[in-house]
Structures are given as C-alpha cells and as structure tokens.
Amino acid sequence: MNASGDSARELIRLTGVKKSYGRQLILDIPEFVVRQGDRIAVVGSNGSGKSTLLRILGGIAPIQEGAIRWDDGLQEEALGYVPQGGGLYGELSVRENFELRRRLYGLPPGEQAPTPFMAGLGLAPLMDKPYSELSGGFQRVAVLASALAVNPTWLFLDEPFAGVDEAKAEAVSKAVKRLTDQLRILVITAQLPDSVPGADRVVEVVDGRLQERVGGGM
Amino acid sequence: MISRLRAWMKGTLRVFRQDLIQLLEGFYGLILVFLLPTLLLGVVGQLSVQAPPYQIRVSGTPAGEERVVYDKFVALLGDISTVEFHARDQLALDPLNELREDELDLLINLEGKGSRGWVLYTAADSRPKLASVRQLATGLERALRVIQTWADSLDPNRAENLGQETIQWGTELGALGSFTPRQLLAYHPAAMDRTIDLAAGTLILIICFLPFVLAAPSFIREREAHTLEVLLAAPGIGGRSVLTGKGLYVVAVTMTELLLLMVVIQSVYGIQIKPGFLGIIGLIVPAILATTLLGLAVSMLLRTQAQVGMASALYFLAITLLTGFLLPLDASSGLIRGLSQIFPLTPVLPVFKAWTFGADPGSAYGSALGLLLAQCVVYGVVTLGALRHAMSRI
Numbered sequence: 001m002n003a004s005g006d007s008a009r010e011l012i013r014l015t016g017v018k019k020s021y022g023r024q025l026i027l028d029i030p031e032f033v034v035r036q037g038d039r040i041a042v043v044g045s046n047g048s049g050k051s052t053l054l055r056i057l058g059g060i061a062p063i064q065e066g067a068i069r070w071d072d073g074l075q076e077e078a079l080g081y082v083p084q085g086g087g088l089y090g091e092l093s094v095r096e097n098f099e100l101r102r103r104l105y106g107l108p109p110g111e112q113a114p115t116p117f118m119a120g121l122g123l124a125p126l127m128d129k130p131y132s133e134l135s136g137g138f139q140r141v142a143v144l145a146s147a148l149a150v151n152p153t154w155l156f157l158d159e160p161f162a163g164v165d166e167a168k169a170e171a172v173s174k175a176v177k178r179l180t181d182q183l184r185i186l187v188i189t190a191q192l193p194d195s196v197p198g199a200d201r202v203v204e205v206v207d208g209r210l211q212e213r214v215g216g217g218m
Numbered sequence: 219m220i221s222r223l224r225a226w227m228k229g230t231l232r233v234f235r236q237d238l239i240q241l242l243e244g245f246y247g248l249i250l251v252f253l254l255p256t257l258l259l260g261v262v263g264q265l266s267v268q269a270p271p272y273q274i275r276v277s278g279t280p281a282g283e284e285r286v287v288y289d290k291f292v293a294l295l296g297d298i299s300t301v302e303f304h305a306r307d308q309l310a311l312d313p314l315n316e317l318r319e320d321e322l323d324l325l326i327n328l329e330g331k332g333s334r335g336w337v338l339y340t341a342a343d344s345r346p347k348l349a350s351v352r353q354l355a356t357g358l359e360r361a362l363r364v365i366q367t368w369a370d371s372l373d374p375n376r377a378e379n380l381g382q383e384t385i386q387w388g389t390e391l392g393a394l395g396s397f398t399p400r401q402l403l404a405y406h407p408a409a410m411d412r413t414i415d416l417a418a419g420t421l422i423l424i425i426c427f428l429p430f431v432l433a434a435p436s437f438i439r440e441r442e443a444h445t446l447e448v449l450l451a452a453p454g455i456g457g458r459s460v461l462t463g464k465g466l467y468v469v470a471v472t473m474t475e476l477l478l479l480m481v482v483i484q485s486v487y488g489i490q491i492k493p494g495f496l497g498i499i500g501l502i503v504p505a506i507l508a509t510t511l512l513g514l515a516v517s518m519l520l521r522t523q524a525q526v527g528m529a530s531a532l533y534f535l536a537i538t539l540l541t542g543f544l545l546p547l548d549a550s551s552g553l554i555r556g557l558s559q560i561f562p563l564t565p566v567l568p569v570f571k572a573w574t575f576g577a578d579p580g581s582a583y584g585s586a587l588g589l590l591l592a593q594c595v596v597y598g599v600v601t602l603g604a605l606r607h608a609m610s611r612i
Contacts, residue, residue, distance in 0.1 A: 059450075062609050062610060075454075077453065078453060079452075087445060088445065106228075156451075
C-alpha cells in the first residue's frame with residue numbers, strides 16, 4: 001500500500017462489478033478499492049481485461065452489473081488518460097492536439113511549449129508536425145504528453161511503454177515519476193510489473209478477476 | 219438535476235467546439251464541406267435543361283368519344299415541347315415573381331390529391347391563394363383563358379419565335395367546347411424553368427445529404443483513433459454529451475452551408491427570398507436534424523470508415539432515386555412510396571420547391587412537418603439505442 005496506508009481516503013470503490021462484451025464476461029470484480037495516493041500497476045496477459053478495468057475506473061466504460069462510487073468531486077477533476085493505441089487526431093499537429101485536449105478540459109489552450117514534465121521526451125521539435133507523421137514511439141510519447149498537458153490529478157496509462165524504445169521508455173518513466181507527487185491516483189497497465197515506474201500496488205487480472213499481489217511494490 | 223443538466227450542456231458544448239475547431243483548422247475539410255457544394259450549386263445551372271417557353275404535359279388516354287377530342291387536343295399541342303414535371307405537391311411555380319407582377323393566373327392540376335379538380339394559383343389577391351377552378355370556371359375553357367392571357371402577354375420576340383400557330387392554339391382549343399383532359403399541367407414559362415427547378419432541388423438535396431456525410435463518420439473516426447475514450451475521460455463528458463455535441467456541430471455546419479447556398483441561389487439564379495422564409499427554415503431544421511440523427515445512428519452501428527463510405531454512397535443513391543428528386547413518385551408502387559417516407563428529403567423537397575417558386579404550400583406544409591417530426595422521433599430513439607450499444611462495447 002502507499003504511504004498513507006489503509007486508512008487513506010477511498011477515492012474509487014467497485015462493488016459487484018461485471019463487464020461483458022456481448023455474451024463474453026470480461027471482468028467480475030466483487031470488490032476493489034482505490035485510495036488516495038495509490039500508485040497501481042495492473043498487470044496481466046493480453047486480453048485479460050486490464051484496459052477494460054482502467055476504463056471502468058475512469059468512468060469511461062459503462063458496466064452491466066454492480067456499482068461504482070467515486071469520491072465527491074473526483075470526476076470533476078482532470079483525468080489524464082492514455083489509451084492503449086492512438087489517442088490523438090492524426091491530421092492535426094501535436095500542438096493542435098494539445099490545444100484541443102486542453103480546451104476539452106475547460107483549460108485555455110495556453111502556451112504549447114513542452115511542460116517541465118515533458119522535458120527530455122524529445123518532443124519539442126515535433127510539435128508542429130501532424131501526429132500521423134510521427135514515428136510510433138514518438139506518437140506514444142505525444143499521447144502521454146497530451147495527457148500531462150491537462151494538469152491531471154489522476155492519471156491512467158494503458159501500456160504506455162508499448163512500442164517505445166528503451167531510451168524513450170526511460171524518459172517517459174522519468175516524466176511520470178516527476179509528476180507522481182501531484183497525483184491523487186496513478187494507474188498503469190503493463191504486461192509485466194517491473195515495467196511500471198513507482199507502483200506501490202500490483203493488481204493482476206486473471207480470467208476476469210483481480211488478484212492483489214502482496215508486497216508487490218516496485 | 220440542474221447541475222447534471224448544466225454539466226451535460228457544458229460537455230455538449232466542449233465536444234461541439236472540438237469538432238468545429240477541427241473543421242476550421244482543416245483546409246480540405248472546409249473545401250469539402252463549404253466550397254465544393256456551393257460551387258456545385260453555382261454550376262448546376264449550366265446543365266442543358268432549359269425548358270421551352272410553353273410547358274404543357276398531357277397524359278392519360280380517355281376512352282370512347284372523348285378520344286377523338288383528346289387526339290385533336292394533343293395534335294394541336296404537337297409543336298409545343300412538353301416537359302415532364304409532375305411532382306404531386308408542386309402547387310405553383312413562380313420563381314421570378316412574374317405571375318404576381320403581371321397579375322397572371324396559373325392553372326395547375328392536383329390530380330392524385332384525392333379530388334381531380336383543377337386549382338388556380340392566382341395573384342389577383344394581395345397574397346397567392348389556391349382555389350378550386352371548378353368553383354371559378356368550368357373545364358378547359360377557363361384553363362385556355364388563363365393560358366391565352368399569359369400567351370398574349372409574351373414579349374413580341376418570344377411570340378415571333380413561337381409562331382402564329384402556336385400563339386393561336388388556345389383559341390382553337392377553345393372552339394372544341396367543353397373538354398377536360400385526364401391531366402394537364404400548365405405552367406408559367408419562367409416559372410417552369412427547369413434550371414431553376416434543378417437548382418432548388420439541388421440545394422435541398424445537398425442540405426439533406428450533408429448532415430449524413432458529416433455525422434456518419436463522426437463516431438467511427440473517434441473510435442478508430444481511440445479518441446472517443448479520451449473524450450469520455452474528460453470531466454463532465456459522457457456518451458450523451460458526445461452525441462449531442464456532435465449533433466449540434468453537424469446541424470450548425472449544415473445551417474451555415476444553407477446560408478451560403480441561399481446566397482448562390484439568389485445571386486446566380488435570381489431566386490429571391492420570399493415571405494415564409496422562417497416557415498421554410500422551420501421545415502428544413504427538422505429535416506437536417508432527422509438526417510443528422512440517422513447519420514449518427516449509422517456511425518455508431520457500423521464498424522469501419524470504409525463501411526461508412528459505402529453507406530454514404532448508398533444513402534445518396536437512395537435519396538436521389540426514392541424521394542422524388544430525380545423521378546416522380548406519383549406513378550411508383552406503394553412500396554416505393556412507402557420507402558420514400560423514411561427519407562427527410564421526401565417531405566421537404568416539394569414544399570421547398572413550392573416556396574422557391576413563390577407558391578403557398580398550403581396543407582402540404584403541415585403534413586411535411588408532421589412527417590419530419592415523426593422521423594426525428596424515430597431516428598432519435600434509434601440513435602439512443604445505437605449509443606447504448608456503442609457504449610457497451612467500450
């Protein structure tokens with residue numbers, strides 16, 4: 001658990017949640033709680049339901065059964081979300097994408113120079129290039145940076161290091177770590193727990209059920 | 219409740235703004251949405267569809283003794299080019315307002331409307347009115363007087379070109395005595411200018427197609443780019459606000475395009491904005507809304523952009539063939555007429571044309587509005603169902 005311990009404030013509680021795609025049951029979660037300050041690594045094999053869990057926690061995907069309770073006001077705060085693939089408009093430049101994302105969150109488009117969190121990501125010279133013309137690695141970096149550009153208080157990253165070379169993964173890791181102190185929640189999905197920076201809880205998704213790994217801190 | 223409504227409206231406006239900004243920032247998007255349809259309407263008049271000055275169509279063959287009279291009637295009209303134009307609800311045509319200015323009457327036939335009576339479009343009053351010719355005159359004599367009045371008023375050059383025989387045809391027909399052809403559509407020459415008819419039809423065709431091509435790819439595009447999840451992750455934005463935001467964007471863009479097209483139809487074709495404009499807008503808005511909802515439903519049900527491309531092409535084909543735009547529906551089968559009722563273009567096309575040509579659409583307006591509102595309700599329900607389906611797959 002994080003430094004604030006079990007008594008920390010509950011921010012998200014899932015109770016009896018079931019999520020299906022058609023007739024296929026993807027997730028069956030009797031109970032799951034996310035507390036203030038949690039840094040959670042959600043791990044599991046391909047298709048295990050990690051991304052779906054992330055979307056349910058973020059209020060992005062509806063559920064078929066059960067209940068989700070978010071702490072008062074949490075959903076009005078900025079959720080920085082990086083989907084597993086894509087996430088930005090290909091025909092727009094990185095800068096235009098950032099502006100759009102900030103407007104969507106009710107923020108002024110603002111100065112579009114890379115934020116301090118983005119230092120070292122190597123994105124600055126690419127800001128005026130269309131997103132679709134970036135390499136795969138830089139596309140992932142741009143999506144992450146756009147999620148950071150909305151000043152998130154909770155951050156959900158769905159396999160942020162997939163398709164990213166070692167140097168960029170390191171830079172992204174650093175960027176996330178620099179931001180960690182400002183976050184109420186950080187949830188990152190990955191195939192392996194050791195690829196998740198700064199996680200203090202590890203939750204494995206197996207056959208649609210969540211298994212908390214005891215002492216799984218990174 | 220109020221705070222939820224406020225949050226929904228805020229979310230709607232953010233999605234709307236996001237789509238609008240993307241359109242305005244995209245050079246090709248602006249060209250495709252605004253410039254090309256406007257140019258298309260501007261050049262459609264260059265098509266060779268200019269109708270001859272006399273516009274009379276006779277159809278139907280009476281049996282028995284009437285046949286002899288009928289044949290003579292047709293023979294007399296033999297040197298007059300005929301144009302097939304018989305939209306059932308085409309109440310009257312006067313695009314250049316000449317009928318009213320010249321105090322001319324225009325006789326038209328509303329065959330198929332329940333009664334087989336003649337109706338008269340007249341400028342004698344301060345406003346156009348429709349009245350049964352049976353109450354004003356009987357049979358063809360009245361029709362001929364009307365047409366003769368109009369023929370005499372032709373300018374000398376045109377009359378000379380038409381020839382004396384043509385000018386006198388009305389008199390000769392009058393001598394035939396009482397006779398009622400099965401169908402006679404008589405139009406004022408300028409009013410029956412096919413170019414103007416085509417321009418008006420093209421305008422409303424664009425307006426009833428544009429929302430579909432704007433709405434149909436909207437969700438799929440977001441889904442394919444995984445930006446739908448990003449939209450839904452933003453504070454205060456849920457599935458319904460994404461739906462309404464995108465719908466609002468489509469309606470706003472189409473209304474802007476409508477204004478551009480109205481400018482073209484005035485400046486290029488000389489068709490002036492007439493009284494009743496607000497009423498026509500009141501009809502066009504639900505047509506745009508119904509088309510938008512249909513497009514959004516398609517967008518949520520289909521899976522790929524390629525499918526959307528195919529659906530858009532099929533939709534275009536359907537609305538050109540099955541709404542009375544290209545081919546009249548009067549003589550079509552019940553199946554076709556029934557199918558035509560699902561397209562917003564079907565009810566709005568004849569009323570818009572009638573308005574464009576200066577006519578009072580009369581009761582056709584009410585029935586068109588009723589059908590459009592019904593379409594809005596049905597497509598709204600379908601769209602909400604499709605939204606629920608789409609959201610369940612996120």
